Amino acid sequence: MYKSEQLAQHLKRLIENGSWSAHTKLPSLREQAEISGFSLMTVMNAYQDLEAQGLIYSKEKSGYFIAEHLKAQMPHSTTIVSLNPKIEINSLVFKYLKSIQSKDILPFGSAFPDHHLLTPTKLLQMVSQKARDQKSYDQTTNLPPGNLALRKIIAQRYAMQGISTDADDIVITSGGLDALNLSLQALTQPGDYILLQQTTFYGAWQAAERLGLKVITLPEHPTFGFDLQAFEQVIQHYPIKVCWFMLNAQNPIGFTVSDDIKYKIAKRLHEHQIHLIEDDVYEELFYGMNKPLSMKYFDRSNLVLHCSSFSKTLGAGFRVGWVYAGKYSEKIQHLQLMSTISANALIQNALVEFVSSHHYEKHLRQLRRRLEKNKKRFTQYLKQHLGQCCEIYSFPSGYFLWIRLPLHIDSLELYQQLITQNIGIAPSPLFNVSDSNQHYIRLNCSFEWNPSIQTGLDTLIHYILNLQSQS
Ligand SMILES: Cc1ncc(COP(=O)(O)O)c(C=O)c1O
Incomplete structure (x- = not known):
């Protein structure tokens, strides 16, 4: 086994047994070389190997970070083919898409990035x-x-x-x-x-x-x-x-x-x-x-x-x-x-x-930066206010957060309550036709932070905590 594979395996074990939480920064290449006694090249190969496996991710000029994993996200019962x-999902999707179409609805349920970031x-x-x-x-x-x-x-x-x-x-x-x-x-x-x-x-x-x-x-x-x-x-x-x-x-x-x-x-x-x-x-x-x-x-x-x-x-x-x-x-x-x-x-x-x-490339670079920044802000805010009762999954790409609500909260019911407040969210029955795992929602977090976004999130938090307290 190459030295880089040895090091990658060692780090993989640490990641998988939860020694580092998601988004923790890994030691820099130089620091890792000092800690492990391997050369810079070996460390770099090991990090690239872990990145290819999706265990860590890199950020320009910032280094390498632990990736978010799905650990504990999926209850064991779902590991069934x-x-x-x-x-029969078409009518549900149709009704859902119609319900979030109005301009008055806060588009947390939308599949599209904030249009200010596009065109x-x-x-x-x-x-x-x-x-x-x-x-x-x-x-x-x-x-x-x-x-x-x-x-x-x-x-x-x-x-x-x-x-x-x-x-x-x-x-x-x-x-x-x-x-x-x-x-x-x-x-x-x-x-x-x-x-x-x-x-x-x-x-x-x-x-x-x-x-x-x-x-x-x-x-x-x-x-x-x-x-x-x-x-x-x-x-x-x-x-x-x-x-x-x-x-x-x-x-x-x-x-x-x-x-x-x-x-x-x-x-x-x-x-x-x-x-x-x-x-x-x-x-x-x-x-x-x-x-x-x-x-x-x-x-x-x-x-x-x-x-x-x-x-x-x-x-x-x-x-x-x-x-x-x-x-x-x-x-x-x-x-x-x-x-x-x-x-x-x-x-x-x-x-x-x-x-x-x-x-085009310039636009893509800007878009990625803005999406990353906005997603971070949403994640922090939601973890701060819902961290006790919900699991918030934030992966280093795109603009969606996947949120696991407490087991007894039906995501469809939450969606129906929030739409009366002009807030859209995407409940899990849109994505999963089985009866299990219907306590998840997808949240679009591509939007720039502003008072109306914060008020919308506060309402969402309020409704979740309210349903949680009814158990
Ligand atoms: C996963 C996925 N695939 C495909 C599409 C469709 O993309 P388009 O708008 O280019 O038809 C969407 C749009 O929301 C999507 O989320």
Whole structure:
């Protein structure tokens, strides 16, 4: 065993037995070299190894920190793989989305970042410039598979992550959800088995319901987010056609699965020749120095259809996403021409200019910094006021907090009470169709702190404490 592996294993044991709490700063590389007696290079390799495993995370100019784990988050009973033959979630999601639509509702339940952080001025200038040019509306050059220049830029961004591709592999879609839906439709027939994470984005449940699929769910692993053992058992016992996973900044919980586990998932997919639809719409919203790798990176047999969009970075209103479809490109285009046809031509043209300029990376850096700052503020405040009765899970990416309420509080009831106060929250039945684990809520904390945000949080805290005292 290399020295760096020895050191990584030693530190991993300390992390796993709880010697350090989440977000504790690790000794600097130099300090660790002194403590352990290993060289700086060995320490650096060990830290990078732990980071790849998702046990620690790095922050530019600040060093390495202990990552948040799911420990104790998931009661033991949920470690059961379950079959959900009939799903009926669409009407709940519909009613929920309608209820939080009004401008008067404080958008803690929204899936989108604070719009003040998106739609950069430079992009809007480019859109308005393009809007005056008739050529920008030429739909023919923007029909499926989408604007060639935009596909080339997206392909280059994959290449920057070590994923080789070219423009022909990419299909531009009307947002990320369109990419996910088209991929699932291209790969399945009604009655097929698909595998989802037990707590997952409601879009996956809705798509399964619409396409008449049988859903098996995988429990979250209490420490690593993804339960590899349960995964291996399921794919041995069920004829799974497709998996739909989200492994980076998972919605709603927020965790990112380690590279080591991603590598092992890819290996099993290859052995069983199972396709994976990868939902990676939050891929750019990491806080550390390095963007987490996608499953596509580990996919050597073209089984992964990687779906993403500009909705969480530039604005959901643009409705532009894409799928790295590879050999499924044509099938997806067929389906697209029978449904949404294509993403908006004008916006595709403006995105070509913006995403290829330095403004895009600059915007992403600012966005990540602001999201991290806002999430920290929310976390501190909620831990201070609810720390006694709730568990607040805050992972170093994205803009969601996942909150475990006391067991007897029904998150749907809390949501119904708060909506009468014009406060939105996302209760767990939107993400999990089983009867268990319905005492969680997802909170959007992308907003800049201001008196109305604080009042909203105070009301939320008040209602939770009130329900808690009724036990
Ligand atoms: C996990 C996840 N996937 C996909 C989507 C859909 O993204 P888009 O707005 O690009 O369609 C969302 C939007 O909320 C999401 O949260």
